[in-house]
Amino acid sequence: MSKPEVLMIGPYPAWDMDDLDDHYLIHRLWEAGDRGTFLARHGGNIRAIATRGELGASADLMRALPKLEVVSCYGVGTDAIDLKFARDNNIRVTNTPGVLTEDVADLGMALMLAAARQLPAGDAHVRDGRWRQGNMALTTRVCGKRVGVVGMGRIGAAFARRAAAFDCVISYFARMPKPELDYAFVDDLVTLARQSDFLVITLAGGEGTRGIVSADVIGALGPDGILVNISRGTTVDEGALLDALEQGRLRGAGLDVFLNEPAIDPRFAALQNTVLQPHHGSGTLETRQAMGQLVRDNLAAHFSGRPLLTPVV
DSSP states (O other), X not given: XXXXXXXXXXXXXXXXXXXXXXXXXXXXXXXXSSHHHHHHHHGGGEEEEEEEXXXXXXXXXXXXXXXXXXXXXXXXXXXXXXXXXXXXXXXXXXXXXXXXXXXXXXXXXXXXXXXXXXXXXXXXXXXXXXXXXXXXXXXXXXXXXXXXXXXXXXXXXXXXXXXXXXXXXXXXXXXXXXXXXXXXXXXXXXXXXXXXXXXXXOOOOSGGGTTOBOHHHHHHHOTTOEEEEOSOGGGBOHHHHHHHHHTTSSOEEEESOOTTTTSOOXXXXXXXXXXXXXXXXXXXHHHHHHHHHHHHHHHHHHHTTOOOSSBOO
């Protein structure tokens, strides 16, 4: 029996690629010199797409694959996949929730601590020899502070548990209150920001949350506030955030996500009150191996006629 043909939008780690090559005929789109010619040659036989969260799968791409049955996404975010097109054309979509939750929450806590205690500045103060001339400026504490969590899904809840261990007072914004959680629900983002010392964004991306952390929200957080974003760059008005950071209307930010990644706005590089990460919330060996395994398990389930493990559509 011939192997099912799978289109890969971008590469996975070697341990996943080796296994995928063993079980499927893999077409590597990122290696194609001319995507149109490549899809015209191979698209008629492709039954699955393996993609990454930031690469997604557009309607135009799926339309070029008449036998497409399933899109398996390496990542939890599916905002770059045209879910409506998939749903309308009976194409299944899976992602990798759960396995990355704890690592993303860990990085969110690390960013909050690093931005508040100015860990990069302290590291530079030691390495540059400035410590011999005097102590660095005082920073702000984390323990006992008011933390507003924007989005209370898996990652938001995991982050809140960590912040609660620092005796922080937790409030949150979500589509609906979650009575099972012992945190205060706030149904207005400006109000949440105004009553928070730290505002931590854990929302899913997509049109429904685009720019939801607006200039008004950032203004309400105020000059003593710190913003942490471990969701998607699209959820924050990035221009307003940069203006506030540059003008001292916000104390600082810890950011793992940006618009136009990886070619981010060069204004970030000049800021001394930010801690920046390269969208690395899930970037541990353990989590990336688990993500790849879940992608492969979903593909295997589909092609053997078993229920998908983590269906989105």
